[in-house]
Amino acid sequence: MTHIIDNITLGALVIVRDKMMAQQAAGRKVYRLEVGDTNFDVPAHVQQAITAAMQSGKTHYPPSTGLPQLRSAMLKKLREENGLPIKDADHVLVTIGGMHGLYMAFTALLEPGDEVILPDPMWSEIAELIKRPGGVPVPITLRADRGFLYDPADIEAAITPRTKAIYINSPQNPIGVVFTAETQRQIAALAEAHNLWVISDEAYEHVIFDGQKHFSIGSIPAIADRTITAYTFSKTYAMTGLRLGYLTANDDVIIDRCRKLLRLTTNGVPSITQWGGVAALTGPQDAVKAMMTELEARRNLFMDGLQTIKAFDSFKPGGAFYVWSKISEAWPGYDGRRDSWAMTNYLIDKGGIGTSPGVAFGPSGEGYVRFAFTLDRQTLTESIEVMQDLFK
Ligand SMILES: Cc1ncc(COP(=O)(O)O)c(C=O)c1O
Numbered sequence: 001m002t003h004i005i006d007n008i009t010l011g012a013l014v015i016v017r018d019k020m021m022a023q024q025a026a027g028r029k030v031y032r033l034e035v036g037d038t039n040f041d042v043p044a045h046v047q048q049a050i051t052a053a054m055q056s057g058k059t060h061y062p063p064s065t066g067l068p069q070l071r072s073a074m075l076k077k078l079r080e081e082n083g084l085p086i087k088d089a090d091h092v093l094v095t096i097g098g099m100h101g102l103y104m105a106f107t108a109l110l111e112p113g114d115e116v117i118l119p120d121p122m123w124s125e126i127a128e129l130i131k132r133p134g135g136v137p138v139p140i141t142l143r144a145d146r147g148f149l150y151d152p153a154d155i156e157a158a159i160t161p162r163t164k165a166i167y168i169n170s171p172q173n174p175i176g177v178v179f180t181a182e183t184q185r186q187i188a189a190l191a192e193a194h195n196l197w198v199i200s201d202e203a204y205e206h207v208i209f210d211g212q213k214h215f216s217i218g219s220i221p222a223i224a225d226r227t228i229t230a231y232t233f234s235k236t237y238a239m240t241g242l243r244l245g246y247l248t249a250n251d252d253v254i255i256d257r258c259r260k261l262l263r264l265t266t267n268g269v270p271s272i273t274q275w276g277g278v279a280a281l282t283g284p285q286d287a288v289k290a291m292m293t294e295l296e297a298r299r300n301l302f303m304d305g306l307q308t309i310k311a312f313d314s315f316k317p318g319g320a321f322y323v324w325s326k327i328s329e330a331w332p333g334y335d336g337r338r339d340s341w342a343m344t345n346y347l348i349d350k351g352g353i354g355t356s357p358g359v360a361f362g363p364s365g366e367g368y369v370r371f372a373f374t375l376d377r378q379t380l381t382e383s384i385e386v387m388q389d390l391f392k
Contacts, residue, residue, distance in 0.1 A: 004131075004132070004134060005132075007131055008128045008131055008132060009124075009128060011124050011125065011128070011360065012124070012356075012357060012359070012360035013034065013124070013356055013360055016034050016344060016348070016354060016355070016356060016357070017034065017035075017354075019348055020032055020034065020348065020354040023348070023352060028352050029352055030352040030353075030354065031351070031352060031353045031354060031375070031379060031382065031383035031386065032354045032375065033353055033354050033355050033371045033372055033373075033375070033383060034354035034355055034356050034370075034372060035354070035372055035374055035375075036173070036321070036322070036372050036374065037234075037240045037374055038235075038238050038291065038295070038321065038374040039374060039375055039376055040238040040291050040294075041238065042237060042238055042239055042242070042276070043237060043238075043280065043283070043287035043288070044287070045279050045283045045284065046237060046239070046276045046279045046280045046283070047276075048279070049275050049276050049278065049279030049283075050242075050272045050273070050275060050276040050279075052275070053271065053272040053275035053276070054272050058271050058272065058275055059271055059272065060271065061267075061268065061271075062268045062269070062271045062274055063268065064259075064262050064263045064266075064267045064268040065093050065094065065259055065262060065268075066092075066093060066094025066246070066268070066269065066274060067094070067271070067274045067275070067278070068089065069278050070094055070274050070275075070277050070278050070281075071089040071092045071093075071094065071246075072089050073277075073278055073281040073282050074089075074092045074094075074231075074246050074248075074281065075088065075089045075092050076281075077281055078092065078229075078248055082202075082205075082214075082216040082218070082219060082229075083216060083219035084216055084218045084219055084224065084227075084229065084248065085219075085221070085224050085250070086248050086250060087250050090255070091248055091249060091250055091255055092246055092247075092248045093246060093247045093248070093255070093258055093259065093262060094244070094245075094246050094268075094269050094274060094277070095230075095244075095245040095246055095247055095262070095266075095269065096243045096244070096245065096266050096269055097232050097233075097234055097240075097243045097244065097245045098201065098203045098230050098231065098232030098234060098245040099125065099232075099245070100243075100245060100265070100266065101230035101231070101232075101245045101246060101247035102125075102126070102129050102199070102201060102230050103129055103132070103261075103265075104247060104257075104258045104261045104262065104265075105199050105228045105230060105247060105249075105254075105258070106129045106130055106132065106133060106135060106199070107132065107133045107257075107261060108228075108254050108257035108258050108261060109164060109165060109197055109199070109228070109254065110130065110133045110134065110135040110164060110165075111133070111134065111135075112133070112134030112135075113134065113135075113136065113162055114134075114135045114136065114162060114163075114164035114165075115135070115136045115137075115138045115160060115162045115163045115164060116130045116135050116136070116137055116138065116163075116164060116165045116166070116167055116199070117138045117140060117155055117158050117159070117163060117165070117166045117167065118130070118137055118138070118139060118140070118166075118167040119139070119140055119142050119150050119167075119168075119169070119172065120139030120140060120141050120142065120361075120362035120363065120364040120365070121142065121174055121175065121324075121358060121361030121362040121364050121365035121368070122139070122167075122169070122172075122173075122174075122361055122362055123169070123173040123174065123361065124360055124361055124362070126167060126169075126201070127139075127362070130167075135164070136162070138158050138163070139362055139363070139364070140154045140155055140158060141154070141364040142172075142175060142177065142364065144315070144326065147177070148172075148175045148177040148315065148324075149177075149179075149183065150168065150172075150177075150179050150183060150187070152183065152186035152187055152189075152190060155187060155190055156190055159190070159194050159196070163194065163196055164196065164197060165196055165197035165198065165199050166187060166190070166191055166196055166197075166198050166199070167198075167199045167200075167201065168184065168187060168198065168199070168200050168201070168217060169200075169201040169202075169203070169204075170184070170202070170204075170214075170215070170319070171204040171205075171207060171208055171214075171317070171318065171319025171320040172204075172319075172320065173203070173204065173320050173322060174322050174324055174356065174358075174361045174365070174370040175315060175317065175322070175324040176315065176316075176317020176318060176319055176320045176321075176322050176323065176324060177315070177317070177318060177319075178208060178212055178318035178319045179215075180215075181215040184215055184217045184220070185220060187217065188217055188220040188222060188223045189222075191223050191226060192222045192223055192226075196226070197226050197227070197228065198217055198218070198223055198226060198227040198228070199227075199228050199229075199230070200216065200217045200218055200227055200228070200229045200230070201229075201230050202214070202216060202229060202230065202231055203230070203231070203232045203234065203235055204235055204319055204320040204321075205231065205236070206235070206236040206288055206292060207235055207236075207292060207295060207319050207320050207321055208292075208318065208319040209292075209295075209296045209299060209317070209318055209319060210296075210318060212318055212319070214319075216229065217229075218248075224250060225250045225251060226251070227249065227250075228247065228248070228249040228251075228254060229247070229248050229249070230245065230246075230247050231245055231246050231247075231248075232244070232245035232246075233245060233277060233280060235320075235321075236280075236288055237280045237287075237288065238291065239273075239276070239280070242273045242276060243269070243270075243273065244269060244273050244274070244276070244277045295321055295373070297377065298321075298373045298375075298376075298377055298380060299316075299317060299321070299323075299373055301373075301377055301380055301381065302323060302371070302373040302380050302384070303316050303323060305380070305381070305384030305387075305388075306323060306325060306371070306384070306387075308384070308388060309384070309387050309388060309391050310328060310330065310391060311327065311328050311330075311331045311343075311387075311390075311391040312325035312326065312327065312328060312369075313325065313326040313328060314326070321372055321373050321374050322370050322371065322372050322373070323370070323371045323373065324358075324368055324370055325368060325369050325370075325371060326367060326368050327340065327343050327367055327368065327369065331343070331391075334346035334349075339357075339359065339366060339367070340357035340358040340359045340360075340365065340366055340367060340368060340369055341357045341359065343355070343357070343369050344356070344357040344369060346390075347369075347387075347390075350390055351383075351386045351387060351389075351390050352386070353383055353386060353387065355369045355370065355371055356369060356370040356372075357369060358370065
């Protein structure tokens with residue numbers, strides 16, 4: 001019998017990253033448009049808080065569930081900003097980034113054979129996290145002709161007696177689509193009617209454009225107690241490498257299981273990172289605003305550029321920092337192939353341009369590639385010029 005972990009894949013994106021890093025090391029000019037990590041620095045006051053924590057000896061074991069100061073700051077933010085009716089700080093757990101929170105959420109919730117509905121395409125780690133405790137991912141195709149809607153009618157049709165939860169991610173990776181409050185209300189109504197859990201991944205809650213407001217599904221009273229929500233400092237504060245996130249749920253059994261998982265996995269997040277987190281949440285938010293304004297400018301610049309390239313038909317993202325581009329039927333292909341891996345290899349080999357093959361995000365992603373606009377405007381402009389040349 002195969003071990004359960006042997007059914008999990010490490011992900012295609014690792015292949016692209018390794019290829020790009022090898023080219024970079026060989027001295028080639030490359031454009032890392034595959035990377036979901038902005039080039040911004042951590043806000044200055046957060047850096048200072050981390051340094052001060054280190055220098056003042058705040059380097060001993062923190063509680064495995066997180067520093068009380070950080071958990072209260074998180075609770076305040078969750079209640080005031082996200083509108084989540086979280087009972088108290090005991091129902092907020094500090095995690096190693098969003099990934100760790102999601103790992104615990106699926107592990108605490110699922111038993112072998114439990115089904116979880118999720119969008120397809122989706123950041124591929126989600127399906128793997130569902131499979132880890134023996135769960136079964138049930139993909140719902142997000143269709144271009146419906147504006148990549150996570151369609152409540154499709155979700156309802158996919159519900160079976162084994163369905164345990166609906167996973168939602170807005171703004172979404174890889175498409176950058178933002179699910180409206182109305183769509184989320186309809187999804188919440190399904191969860192209520194069918195007695196399902198909702199796992200809401202709000203990693204990109206602040207990376208949202210055109211004046212839209214982020215909506216947290218757990219703020220809907222009818223499902224507030226059956227929702228588990230995961231957050232991260234990675235995208236909002238450019239703290240990807242510091243690995244800080246948090247998970248919240250009102251359900252005592254889920255929280256109790258997650259406390260045990262925390263104890264047995266990381267036994268807590270590095271103390272100095274947590275002190276940085278306190279400064280990030282309680283300090284000024286101007287740096288976040290500035291980063292998001294810059295990301296919107298990058299989105300506009302990159303979208304305008306992509307529209308001049310006939311090889312792609314691109315979706316304008318309302319949030320997150322990715323552009324989802326359909327490969328044109330007119331593209332002749334590379335090495336006798338026309339799929340998303342062929343385009344990815346073509347862009348890397350011929351242009352030094354990193355991208356992610358759509359199929360890496362699920363079967364519905366075939367025929368697409370995902371570009372990240374996380375680099376500075378000058379580099380993005382140059383990458384567009386390289387592509388204009390490649391596809392002229
Ligand atoms: C949809 C989604 N959720 C969660 C995460 C978790 O990120 P991290 O573990 O860096 O907080 C990511 C990272 O790319 C993501 O794209």
